[in-house]
Amino acid sequence: MSQGKPTPLSGFPEWLPAGQLVQRQVIDTLSRTFELHGFAPLSTRAVEPLDQLLRKGETSKEVYVLRRLQADADDASDSGLGLHFDLTVPFARYVLENAGKLQFPFRRYQIQPCWRGERPQEGRYREFWQADIDVVDRDTLSPHYEVELPLVIADALGALPLPKATMHVNNRKLSQGFYTGLGLSDPMAAIRIVDKIDKIGPAGVGATLASELGASDAQVKACLALAEIRTADGSFADRVAALGVSDPLLDEGVEELTRVVETAAEHAPGLVVADLRIARGLDYYTGTVYETFLDGAEALGSICSGGRYDNLATAGTESYPGVGLSIGVSRILGRLIGRAELTATRTVPTCVLVALPDDASRPACDRIAATLRRRGIATEVAPAAQKYGKQIRFAQRRGIPYVLFPDAEGGAEIRDIRSGEQTAVQLDSWQPPAADLHPRLATE
RNA sequence: GUGGCUGUAGCUCAGCUGGUAGAGCACCGGGUUGUGGUCCCGGGUGUCGUGGGUUCAAGUCCCAUCAGUCACCCCA
Numbered sequence: 001m002s003q004g005k006p007t008p009l010s011g012f013p014e015w016l017p018a019g020q021l022v023q024r025q026v027i028d029t030l031s032r033t034f035e036l037h038g039f040a041p042l043s044t045r046a047v048e049p050l051d052q053l054l055r056k057g058e059t060s061k062e063v064y065v066l067r068r069l070q071a072d073a074d075d076a077s078d079s080g081l082g083l084h085f086d087l088t089v090p091f092a093r094y095v096l097e098n099a100g101k102l103q104f105p106f107r108r109y110q111i112q113p114c115w116r117g118e119r120p121q122e123g124r125y126r127e128f129w130q131a132d133i134d135v136v137d138r139d140t141l142s143p144h145y146e147v148e149l150p151l152v153i154a155d156a157l158g159a160l161p162l163p164k165a166t167m168h169v170n171n172r173k174l175s176q177g178f179y180t181g182l183g184l185s186d187p188m189a190a191i192r193i194v195d196k197i198d199k200i201g202p203a204g205v206g207a208t209l210a211s212e213l214g215a216s217d218a219q220v221k222a223c224l225a226l227a228e229i230r231t232a233d234g235s236f237a238d239r240v241a242a243l244g245v246s247d248p249l250l251d252e253g254v255e256e257l258t259r260v261v262e263t264a265a266e267h268a269p270g271l272v273v274a275d276l277r278i279a280r281g282l283d284y285y286t287g288t289v290y291e292t293f294l295d296g297a298e299a300l301g302s303i304c305s306g307g308r309y310d311n312l313a314t315a316g317t318e319s320y321p322g323v324g325l326s327i328g329v330s331r332i333l334g335r336l337i338g339r340a341e342l343t344a345t346r347t348v349p350t351c352v353l354v355a356l357p358d359d360a361s362r363p364a365c366d367r368i369a370a371t372l373r374r375r376g377i378a379t380e381v382a383p384a385a386q387k388y389g390k391q392i393r394f395a396q397r398r399g400i401p402y403v404l405f406p407d408a409e410g411g412a413e414i415r416d417i418r419s420g421e422q423t424a425v426q427l428d429s430w431q432p433p434a435a436d437l438h439p440r441l442a443t444e
Numbered sequence: 445g446u447g448g449c450u451g452u453a454g455c456u457c458a459g460c461u462g463g464u465a466g467a468g469c470a471c472c473g474g475g476u477u478g479u480g481g482u483c484c485c486g487g488g489u490g491u492c493g494u495g496g497g498u499u500c501a502a503g504u505c506c507c508a509u510c511a512g513u514c515a516c517c518c519c520a
Contacts, residue, residue, distance in 0.1 A: 007493075008511060062445080062518085086520080114520080119445065121513060123520080130520055199516090280519090305520065328520025357478080385478090392480040405479080417480070 011119075011126030013330065018347040019337045023129070025344060025441050026160060026329060027111050030131045033156040034109035039133050042108040044090040047081040052093050062117030083115040087132040088306075088324055092313035095136050095320050104320075105137040105145070111329070122338070123300045123331040131156075132306075134324030136313060141321040143256050146288040146308055147263045149325050153292070153304055154268035161342065161443045162332065165303065167292040168230075168275035169260055172285055172307075174253025175276065178226055178240070181247030182219050188283075189213060194227050195279035202227070227277040233265055234258045236274040253287075260288055286310040290325055300335055303328045344439040346399025349378045351432055352414070353395040354404045356382040361406065368406060371427050377437065392417055401436050 008014075015023060031041065053063050063082040084090045087110045095102065111131040120126055133152060135145045150167055157165050172191070179187035190213060197205045202224050209215040209223055222243055229239050237254050257274055264272035280289040287308035294303055306325035313320035336342035352372055354365045362381065369379040382391045388405070395403050396417055405413045405422075414430060415422035 005491085005494095010511060116519080117445085118518065119516095121515095124518090125520090128520060132520095301519065303520070326520060331520050355479085387477090388479040389476085390480085391478090394480095396480060403479085415479075420480090422479085 011124075013125055013127075013334060015333070015337060018344055019333070021344045021347060021349075021439055022337060022342055022441060023329070023333055025439065026333065027129075027131070029159050029441070030111065030156050030327065030329075031109070033159050034131075034133055034152065037107075037152045037155070039107045039109040039152075042091070042094070042110045043112060044084070044087070044094050044110065046083055046113075048084050048090055048093060050080050050082045053082045053084065053089060055089075064115050064117055085116045086114055087112060087130050087326060088134065088309070088312070091132070091134055091324075092136075092309075092320070092322070095313045095322075096315050096318070099138075099318065099320065105135055105141070107133070107135045109133045123328075123334055125330055125334065128328065128330035131327040131329050132324060134322050136320045136322035139319055139321075141308070141310070141323065143259065143287075145323050146256060147260050149306070149323055150260065150264050150272055150290065151267050153325050153327070154264070154271045156327065157292075157304070158268075161441050162294065162336070163297065164295045165271070165292050166295065167264075167272045167290055167304070168278050169257065169264075169272055169288060169290050170274070170276055170278035171253040171257040171260075171288050172279075173249045173287055174240070174257055175226075175279065177247040177250030177253055178243075178245050179223070181245040181250050182222055184209075184215060184219060184223075185213055190215075190223065191279045194223055194277055197224075197227050197277050229276040230273055232261075232270070232273045234262045234274075236261070236276065240276070256288060280305065280307055284309045284312045286321075288323065294332070294335075297335060300331065303332050341443060343442050344399075345442050346401070346439045348398045348400065349439060350380050350395075350398065350400045351377050351437060352379045352402045352404050353391065353400045354379060354381045354406065355388060355391045356385045357406060358385045361385075365406060368404065368412065368427060372404075372430075375431065377432060399439075402432060 035041070047066060050063070050065065063085055066079045066081040066083070068079065091108070091110060095106065109132065111129065113127050113129050115127050117126060118124065133149060135141070135149065137145075150169070153167070175191050175194070176187045179190040184190050190209065193208045193212065194205055196208075200208070205227070206220040206224060209220050210217075215223070222245065225243055226240065229236050231239070237258050240250075240254055261272055261274045275291075278289055278291050280291065285307035287310070289307035290305055291302040292304035294300065297303075304325055304327045306323070308321070308323040310321040311319070313322065333342070352369075354369050356362060356365055365381045369381050372379040382394060386394075392403055392415075394400075401416060401418060403415045403417055404425075405415065407413070412425055412427055413422050414425045
């Protein structure tokens with residue numbers, strides 16, 4: 001019974017083998033970098049109770065819910081479970097659940113798929129991978145983590161062959177304090193309105209501030225002036241001061257942001273800019289907020305975002321403030337794989353193809369392959385005893401760098417099919433250059 | 445989730461006002477009967493995204509649907 005050819009599912013991308021290999025390489029590279037900074041690997045289940053996912057009134061989230069197919073037809077209830085839409089909320093739950101067994105400050109990384117039911121387009125999927133790092137502590141979290149995490153991200157992104165990235169950083173205390181000091185009725189609403197400045201322009205923001213918050217001309221002018229501030233060093237503080245607004249929370253925010261920007265400028269020059277219009281949508285952020293854009297792909301949106309959250313992991317009197325950043329792995333890969341700007345040096349793990357002289361030689365060739373594998377060299381034997389030209393082409397199509405030709409006396413020659421160089425080798429000692437041992441990421 | 449645009453071979457695309465499809469590259473076979481890439485010769489490999497409808501006749505017109513993409517929303 002033919003069911004016809006299956007079609008793709010909107011928003012659920014599946015890369016071809018070459019892309020899969022690229023994603024694996026990217027994830028491995030990120031994992032190594034995170035571990036180098038002492039972050040422990042962690043995975044959480046795919047599902048969370050809906051009340052966990054929807055806490056903080058995040059009802060706008062397009063959460064996929066789980067329901068048993070076998071549920072009674074007249075049973076309208078669901079399981080009360082939903083797929084997580086990010087890795088921060090599940091992590092906060094995990095911390096609360098295991099607080100007694102964890103050591104604080106607790107730092108972990110987590111690389112997993114997430115699900116959101118929104119309309120897909122380039123860089124936006126319904127199933128997508130995030131690579132998330134967070135640090136949480138008990139009761140209070142030292143501000144220096146807000147400086148450290150961007151540097152870890154700088155290392156991680158720097159280890160990948162990507163276009164230059166720029167991280168725009170702001171501090172909610174700065175914005176909120178500024179609007180409070182300015183005398184606006186609803187500082188949080190002002191933050192959200194000003195965040196739209198790239199969409200609706202300064203005039204639109206001004207009009208909205210006036211109509212929704214009753215802001216005066218002077219207040220609107222001050223808000224727009226703040227939103228214009230964007231500096232690669234600590235000089236933003238002088239420009240904020242020049243606006244003549246005073247508020248204790250504002251001062252705190254300026255101090256924290258100054259530390260982030262100046263430290264980043266020292267350790268990762270060119271990565272971070274203070275950008276006082278950045279707000280971030282998620283309302284659980286309470287301090288530093290981050291958004292990162294790839295140069296030349298700004299329209300793709302942020303490829304790494306996060307911030308400090310003081311109240312996400314709280315239960316009763318227990319409080320575990322944290323700060324985290326998430327890299328949008330699928331967003332980056334969808335763009336770069338889609339445009340063939342990021343590839344792997346080969347489409348299979350195989351380093352050596354053992355040529356098959358004739359069918360009777362297969363056992364001997366299998367032994368040769370086993371010998372190489374024992375030394376960690378990924379090896380496969382040619383699928384059929386075709387003409388050597390065909391066998392070489394088999395390797396070439398897949399990017400396999402070496403073809404091994406056995407001879408009748410138990411020796412072998414290995415050909416580097418990129419250069420055409422072919423030499424007799426000792427099977428029990430030959431080793432490829434380290435660069436050829438595994439597929440690597442490559443830009444084209 | 446709302447709205448717009450797009451959908452022909454593996455890829456990039458052509459196909460005028462309706463007459464059951466074509467180019468380049470790629471791929472396959474051979475020249476070269478066991479060492480690829482160059483060159484030469486030969487081969488079209490296709491449910492025109494899918495399903496309906498109009499028509500004597502649909503790749504072409506209409507509707508729906510799926511997918512991609514863009515804007516909104518939101519955000520990785």
